[in-house]
Amino acid sequence: MRTLTILGATGSIGESAFDLVMRAGGPQAYRVVALTGGRNVARLAEMARALQAEVAVTAHAEELPALRLALAGSGIEAAAGPQALVEAAARPADWTLSAIVGAAGLAPGLAVLERGGTLALANKETLVAAGRLVMATAARTGARILPVDSEHSAVFQALGGEDAAAVARVTITASGGAFRDWPVERLARATVAEASRHPNWAMGQRITIDSASMFNKALEVIEAREFFGLAPERIGVLVHPESIVHALVEHVDGGVLAHLGAPDMRHAIGYALNWPDRRPLPVAPLDLAAQGSLTFRAPDEVRWPALRLAREAMAAGGAAGAVLNAAKEQALDDFLAGRIGFSDMAARVEGALDRAAGEPGFCDSPADLDSVLAWDAFARRTARIAA
Ligand code: NDP
Ligand code: MG
8 A cells, every 4th residue: 555644734735635535435446644733733633543653743832731732542643843844754655745835845745855865845835935945855855756747747647757947938837826917016914915916826824925926937937947956047937827727848849848737736736646656636626618718928027026036047157046945934923913004025135145245155056944044044034024
């Protein structure tokens, strides 16, 4: 029986993965090694019971008593804290989904790669903050990374096994998020509630706000560069409000292969779960006649400075990905807490990148986890003040 682990099981991606695993037969179809979560220990325990997991882990030490209580009598182990997350990820499993949000996903993801496992990666922050280290670790241990971000899954599928380095151009699409059609002057006054409404995708709150600011696409451009080894000038972004075409792969002979589908993450998660096979998934069939039309436009870098910052970070290389990601996480925390406005987020990230560029060692790609975490801490400290 195939064994699997879900890191970040209680989140939006984690719930979709849980749904797919339950539909496939749950514990009759898979042996579940570990499930991890954060604050929602009641749901974590419920999932662990339904899947008869070996161990359930919360990221927060203070939640351990509640998790133990919720698992009482089940025989399922309970553990807590960041080190327990890494230990859970290090336990052998055939397939591990990383659906933790933020840089907290990096250490557990690396633990999967260190043991040579298959890592289905939704946590794009892992590749943005530590792309070189992550890819080098996978190459050294023989681990496999399967993309779960919908655009990257779409590129992976459209490539059909061809080497990304040989294609002319890869384009990922963006819905444009909540403020696609707002007057640019209004963005500075956008509220958290307004930024948390995505027109097409149901996702966690952080990635939904990152879609409105286009930081999500900025992270995804860097993710594509790191994962597929594409030169930055060969990665494009198109605003596509319908979210039906997820990515386009343009070959050197002018042939373009697009990946289309309803905006439902269960396709990309299920594709990675069943890879290299394809199995039916509970995703609505695509009805292009009902859809009628698909529209595309070039992204506006005045409205969305995050895209320019991604290009600058790729040009800088070195620690820029780690700094951009962590500064963005800090700026988002500050926006969520009401300390800064929506448009201040990009200014904070830009300020952190500028200051980091003057630091010794910035031009070198972080070679180990400690070095990534040091840049991460620097970026958070700096983003709190750098405007
Ligand atoms: P959610 O916020 O919905 O879920 C995040 C998960 O991580 C939850 O299980 C949460 O636990 C857990 N978590 C939160 N903080 C920590 C921490 N410090 N340490 C360990 N675990 C923690 O996020 P999403 O599911 O939306 O996104 C997950 C990842 O997938 C992100 O990297 C996102 O960019 C990416 N992604 C998401 C898509 C989507 O459709 N949602 C699409 C493409 C990519 P709890 O809730 O119990 O506190
Ligand atoms: Mg995406």
